[in-house]
């Protein structure tokens with residue numbers, strides 16, 4: 516099949532590359548000329564394990580190409596995927612300007628039947644708005660060309676995006692059209708061979724499914740952080756509680772790790788957008804608001820613990836950070852807890868000395884050159900001469916540490932472990948002042 520993808524971010528680039536790898540012909544379009552130029556040169560603008568070689572082999576195989584030309588993009592595929600960003604607006608609602616701009620582009624340039632596939636995470640009712648936008652653009656040209664709009668939300672996780680796309684638990688398509696069902700089946704056939712993964716449902720249900728999934732996962736995280744905060748005050752170790760409840764199959768072990776709050780480009784904005792949608796239909800989203808409020812507070816926990824360790828005075832201190840990305844295996848720092856911490860430290864007059872295996876460039880791009888941000892080449896240099904160490908991201912490389920060595924590096928032996936990577940007892944026995952999240956007497 517010939518397929519066009521609008522947007523070459525985490526979702527668009529992975530979708531386009533995987534569909535090309537499955538044998539389709541794919542043209543990816545982006546308005547960012549720099550991104551497209553880099554992709555054409557074989558350079559991948561994001562870090563995603565396995566993606567670079569897959570892009571290169573499919574470009575070499577002639578199945579994957581990139582363009583900034585909207586006319587070529589609309590002319591290319593019968594399927595037109597919209598995978599552009601839907602960032603939060605000031606009121607928390609999803610900003611649909613990029614999605615609707617693509618819809619307008621399609622309406623202005625299409626010359627034959629198209630299926631427009633909403634892959635971006637968009638509020639319930641967006642398919643109707645996309646449809647209206649395309650129809651209005653066609654009407655402006657005095658044309659009447661048939662098209663359909665369907666919803667095909669994406670569930671991939673950054674860091675495991677290729678595996679999630681190719682081996683996802685389900686492929687959801689919101690449509691009532693038999694023709695669209697047939698075409699979407701053809702598109703995903705290579706990934707639907709082992710067992711039936713395609714779920715067809717109505718468009719609104721598909722749109723809501725994406726928000727419900729992310730809100731559920733965010734709820735599990737905030738719930739566990741609430742329990743961690745309680746455990747801390749009650750003298751219990753939340754890690755033992757986690758194992759205790761995770762063993763119940765009705766609860767399960769995934770997404771119940773206590774920590775310094777969720778970040779990234781999806782959970783924060785999607786919980787807020789769903790809460791906003793609720794208020795638009797006169798429903799008070801008590802639970803969603805609480806999930807968001809607990810997370811907001813949790814992201815401050817690293818700073819609170821550090822400030823307590825230094826009697827509230829962090830001025831002139833150097834704080835080592837291990838991890839900047841919002842989670843391991845990505846360079847994405849959108850809404851990362853590390854940002855909440857760094858900004859609070861700078862406000863307090865401290866210097867940050869940080870290392871992340873992939874997010875250093877992104878950190879520099881966001882904050883620029885500044886005296887109180889020192890980015891170093893590895894985790895060893897990050898702790899050299901620092902007063903304290905904070906773990907913000909649970910990268911595998913950070914899990915094993917020689918505590919005696921660490922104690923010699925830090926001028927005040929304070930560790931704030933925002934991901935509960937270490938055994939508090941072992942850290943304390945080595946003479947470190949260890950502060951985890953919800954680890955009983957570690958506060």
Ligand code: NAD
Nearest residue numbers: 522523524525526545546547599600601613635636669673
């Ligand atoms: P991103 O910000 O990484 O990429 C979006 C891309 O769209 C950018 O390259 C931008 O230049 C491009 N763009 C903007 N306007 C355009 C236009 N008019 N035409 C062509 N390109 C345009 O975003 P992302 O993380 O890939 O997310 C895209 C959507 O998928 C969002 O709605 C997001 O919520 C959803 N989603 C993201 C993830 C994730 O893990 N990142 C997972 C599932 C769903």
